[in-house]
Amino acid sequence: MAEFTMPSLGADMDEGTLVEWLVGPGDLVRRGDPVAVVETAKSTIEVECFDTGTMTKLLVEPGTTVPVGTPLALIGPAGERRPAPHAPEKGEPSEPVEPRTPPEPPSPPPEPAPVPASPAARPPGHVDAGPLVRHLAEQSDVDLGTLHGSGPGGRVTRTDVEHAAAARTGAGPPRARVTPLARRLAAELGVDPATVRGTGRQSAVHASDVRRAAPGPSAPAPPASAAPGPPSAARPAEDRAAAMRRAIAGLMSRANRDIPHYHLSTTVDMAAATDWLHEHNRRSPIGERLLPAALLLKAAALAAREVPELNGFWADDHFTAGEGVHLGVAVSLRGGGLVAPALRHADTLALPRLMNALKDLVTRARTGRLRGSEVSGATITVTDLGDQGVETVFGVIHPPQVALVGFGRVTDRPCAVDGLLGVRPVVTATLSADHRATDGAVGSRYLTAVARLLQKPEHL
Amino acid sequence: MGAGGGKGTGATTYREAMREALREALRSDDRVFLMGEDVGRYGGCFGVSLGLLEEFGPERVRDTPLSESAFVGAGIGAALAGMRPIVEIMTVNFSLLALDQILNNAATLLHMSGGQLPVPLVIRTTTGAGRQLAAQHSHSLEGWYAHIPGLRVLAPATLEDARHMLAPALADPDPVLIFEHGSLYNASGELPPPTGPVDLDHAAVRRPGTDISLITYGGSLPKALAAADELASGGISAEVIDLRTLRPLDQAVIASSVARTHRAVVVDEAWRTGSLAAELSARIAEESFYDLDAPVERVCSAEVPIPYARRLEEAALPQTADVVAAVHRAVD
Amino acid sequence: MNRTDALDMVRESISSVIPGADVAALAPDDAFREALDMDSLDFLSFVEVLSERSGIRIEDEDTPRLTTLSGSADFLVARTR
């Protein structure tokens, strides 16, 4: 039994309409005979069959549109027919059967449960917004759930999001015009480009403006170009390192001058965390392994959520809590220098995501590809000097933040546990905090929280 | 020997340098022959092939009928059969009559045949305006050809390149188009002795600088260099890059220059819309975005068929002053 | 894998993690983490790259053997034998 299928009649044909059968059931057909008329987007064509035999069954009614390859009829008992290459083998109905539906008509996917049209009927928490709008909202840190959509049926529109974003940032200043180089340099120098006065056309911020704005002694313009000569690749890098040094110098001097620091320290038992980490890493593909730093950062972020007095900024003689926990991560750069870009919403990231975000952030910090919100958005900073082998960090706060958390190396120490002396991995966690914003009691609540959180690594 | 054809002393013109390259090619390889309209008895529309017919005879310096499609296609066929033809098309505007052969055959046969049929053909043609030749002899269409995969597109802008680019072009197994800007033929100067093989893959920094990159080629190179001189007196150090090869573009030289100067002006005599200048700007945006301290500027021809009247033609073309102004826009 | 290949693979893996590192200047028994200022993220990337290139799964417990070029090469040779 052979099938007569909807033929491919041209390079652009995907489906065709059966207009007319030129033969009926029981008719004898010969290879090459026209047996049907098919209409395509371009024309109506008589199509031939490639088998000799009896038309046993017409499967498709005239007027039906089917994809190329759909069986239209069965031709049987054939003489010496070989099946067409790759023609799907089919059972052979030798007596009349109910007209079959074609095997694979492109039927639409099952309808999703219909969404009620009336906003009132919408389930709580549901926000009607398109992907563009969602993307925009995410970018501008607007919670769609808090918006009243002005579009049809209460749909949240792009304008709604833009208004909300503008309202949140106060007067809603237009986005600063900053050249890509200036933006990159600002990231490297720890300068918020939005605060730099631009001298370019329409107040565009150029690299030179950022250099001038970088904190540091008198912030001189970069050395004037020497006499034209073969450009040296080394010079700009040295420039950059020197400028960064000046920026760090300025920032840290300000911190030590303006911030009355207090320091707290505690020793955290890392046995549970280390065991859990080993077990996790043993089970995971190598690309998904975690470093102890990931656990420490997550604990620091969760603790900051518990103790919001340490998560935010001191400016104009008062404390403003940060919106979300954005963990500044101190990253030392090759060839010297330091940046502390923000791991945004670190308290909400599951460990694997946090680990990936950390890798990504460090890579981009070292290649000068940080985003603006990362450069200036940190609400509390963590310095993990464990890699360098030190035990205790006595940190300096990054103004205008009010706290800096330090971790040393995870190291084995003799420890009294349940009255017995044992060897346990421990880490020294320290807190440097701004006494203007908080007192020691708050700080000690924070460190205690860190220590507690690290005892339940599976909940981090 | 014509004026200035001497060896190492005295001035040589671009035209003579090109002729010397043709002579050398015809002498050194008997597979090489030159054909085109009036390349023989007339001596070439722009005098480039003057004297070659007498030296090499009518088989190898071959006058053709005014049938661009037929003789360009014949060049392709001869290349397939083992020859190394140099086909001259009088001007780039006329090359459009042969565009079918250049695109549908020369650029395509290698791929379409699954690698069986490389086309070692060289096509030379004149491009550009500046000589009051009006709207059918003045356009800069090399960017159209640079759009086509399978072609190599050259724009010799200096005496050295006029003299030395032909040999590697003939050695290339694939079709090479050489665009000679009409305003350059009379350019003259001392031709330095060759310093080793000439490569067709790299752009050249014709003048180093630190404040801005002027990216250009062909007939616009002298204008860019003049602009750089003028800018230097105002304390702006412009680096001038001569692309030399318009396809494939030397991305590395452009990116490394912009990484140093942080600003770029593209100078291209073609029209701005959908042009090589557009391609260069896009690549700078793609590759060098974080190095840019100002938007990329373009200096191109006005979007008008090039007019005859001198004042209008000058106004339509990029001039040194336009380049200087663009640099100031980028630097200020 | 022979030892020369193993050494090359270690060097290449380091270079790919720390672009511009002067790997050629490393002596076989230098502790390269210190010499090249690799932090734990760098080192994890190095382990990842080395594992990918050699096809060997490297466990946390193995990492103490990967402190010098020659130690790392010995480890690779031993594991692929």
Place this chain on the structure above:
Amino acid sequence: MSVARPTRTRKDPALPKSGRRTRATKGDTDAGTPARHGAAGHRTDLLESMLRIRRFEERCVELYSAARIRGFVHLCIGEEAVAVGVNATLTPEDAVVSTYREHGHALARGIPAEAVMAEMYGRTTGCSGGRGGSMHLFDASRRFYGGNAIVAGGLPLAAGLALADRMRGQEHVTCCFFGDGAFAEGEFHETANLAALWNLPLLFLCENNLYAMGTALERHEAQTDLAMRAASYGMVAWAVDGMDVEAVERASRRAVEGVRAGAGPHFLELRTYRFRAHSMYDPDRYRHKAEVERWKERDPIALLTDRMRENGELDDGEPARIEQRVADGIDHAVEAAERAPEEPVGHLLHHVTSSPAEAVS
């Protein structure tokens, strides 16, 4: 052999009288050939060669309908005598430039059916590595310079091949096939002029199937006597019955000898007809079914078979044996193509230039 002066036959370009043979060429007939056995054997070869093309293309229709082959596919069913008759007169050193309706030319030139079928499938084993498809079959080793899908686009290229052979002192002939539609293109006239002017060893082979796609000859040419127009360029030109493979072969042999002897380009107008659509399927709005049926009465395969039967050169079992051989060969080609590997997408940019890969980041 001396070359005849240009012979012009003025015939009704539309339809031959059904059942009557048109003999547009003069020359020997097979009647008095002494080596009768050899001649019969040769006719058997011609027959088998035409059948191979016919059956190959019929299989293409089937495979196309089953969507195993896609793109534009132009069949030469009905025109097989042209491809087979001309190729019988060429040496392996001669060059062939063809059109997009070139399966017949390629097979007759000796490109294996496996390589042609694999090309239709877009596989690496195709004669163009799967990058050309039906319209772009190439085989440099057989000097088959391709299916060119620009009408008249292959003509200038053929002139160049001929020029190169001439400049290098080689007595090869370049044959260039093109259709009647090419007469409306400038490239035909530019090339005819150039070839005659330069006395190039080029054989122009115009397959006049009376239609440029769907436009009938008298609707696209003011003067429909194509051989006469070619002669106006100063080259030898004949019109030939393109449905009679032996007439084609005789004319082509004379022309090839003339070209090879240095008498400059020759032109053959081969009057033929395609039985099927321009490209795989079309609604045939532009011609009458009766016209197609009348031409089918002059089917080149039937014509030769009848002649051989009359001559007693075909025993009863022979046609079946030929069909079987041809069918086996095509089955084999289809099976091989089905199994053949596809090019990895990573090789996409191969063969754009001869260097490994052009940097187009």
